[in-house]
Ligand SMILES: *[C@@H]1O[C@H](CO)[C@@H](O)[C@H](O)[C@H]1NC(C)=O
Ligand SMILES: *[C@@H]1O[C@H](CO)[C@@H](O)[C@H](O)[C@H]1NC(C)=O
């Protein structure tokens with residue numbers, strides 16, 4: 001189906017840093033009997049009723065959405081965005097989020113374009129290309145949720161209105177470590193670790209076996225100058241953004257503040273899903289309930305294999321190397337909780353406690 005590139009746990013896996021899609025040993029080799037963890041999640045989610053999703057057994061799903069939309073409108077917020085863009089940062093919980101979206105798009109009847117293709121880049125090579133993407137996104141059948149690992153796209157620069165932007169960030173050292181192990185061992189799926197083997201990235205065995213502590217101690221290139229693309233995901237594809245300097249951090253912060261409806265954090269995934277429900281009920285109502293349910297089955301699922309806690313000294317070293325990323329991450333966290341406080345003050349947060357009389 002065109003609007004939804006079916007994703008199995010394997011198909012959504014990308015190498016974060018190198019952006020290489022290893023198709024050679026991919027899904028084609030999955031045996032027919034093998035159960036897709038995503039399907040397990042979908043089955044589990046199906047046990048939930050609409051009532052469960054609304055957090056209130058007395059209201060229909062559509063009236064809870066309408067009610068939330070009216071409130072958003074009352075506060076001058078966009079009540080019913082037709083285009084939502086989730087330019088997902090890799091390894092920040094997007095697999096789980098995609099499972100939730102895969103379920104909700106059917107329940108709430110919207111379109112999803114999960115833009116994944118072999119060797120797709122995270123950045124746009126030119127303004128022409130970015131303009132092409134803006135045109136593509138604005139031409140999809142609405143309401144549309146567009147998902148892609150892509151650096152921030154500036155719609156107004158090309159004469160279009162901003163879509164509703166959402167994203168999820170993660171503690172930079174955790175993100176770095178997660179990438180480090182992912183590049184070596186791939187994902188450890190719930191049912192079948194053989195698949196993880198299929199997705200290992202080519203590298204010499206000794207490099208693969210190198211612990212992250214040794215990587216830091218020996219100042220191997222990968223760790224001596226730890227790489228992260230967290231900043232450009234919120235800044236954009238320009239050369240300034242890709243340099244990841246102070247200017248890029250400033251632009252990224254401004255975007256987080258002004259352009260994103262919400263940027264959640266993986267460390268507080270429940271509040272992140274709830275915040276998505278608040279700013280975009282049409283696309284996300286029920287997401288936090290679904291997350292809780294999915295968590296019961298997802299447990300082992302997107303964990304990267306062979307993970308061992310690194311030494312505190314390693315963490316400290318990486319923290320220093322990712323100083324600018326922390327500046328952005330801490331800002332994202334601060335704004336996230338400020339927005340939640342703001343939602344609470346405006347009674348946008350507590351749809352759990354709502355009753356019929358308030359309609
Ligand atoms: C895991 O998957 C591999 C192929 O991807 C298959 O050969 C193997 O039988 C599977 N193992 C289990 C326990 O399902
Ligand atoms: C879903 O709602 C039903 C009642 O409508 C309730 O019995 C059940 O416990 C709820 N399930 C969850 C997971 O909240």
Ligand SMILES: *[C@@H]1O[C@H](CO)[C@@H](O)[C@H](O)[C@H]1NC(C)=O
Nearest residue numbers: 129130131132133134135136
């Ligand atoms: C826009 O869509 C066209 C047609 O599907 C595709 O060939 C092109 O690569 C897309 N552009 C971008 C920047 O994604």
Ligand SMILES: *[C@@H]1O[C@H](CO)[C@@H](O)[C@H](O)[C@H]1NC(C)=O
Nearest residue numbers: 055056057058353354355356
């Ligand atoms: C649903 O409505 C009944 C009767 O009006 C009320 O007693 C109950 O508290 C309501 N439940 C919720 C979750 O609002």
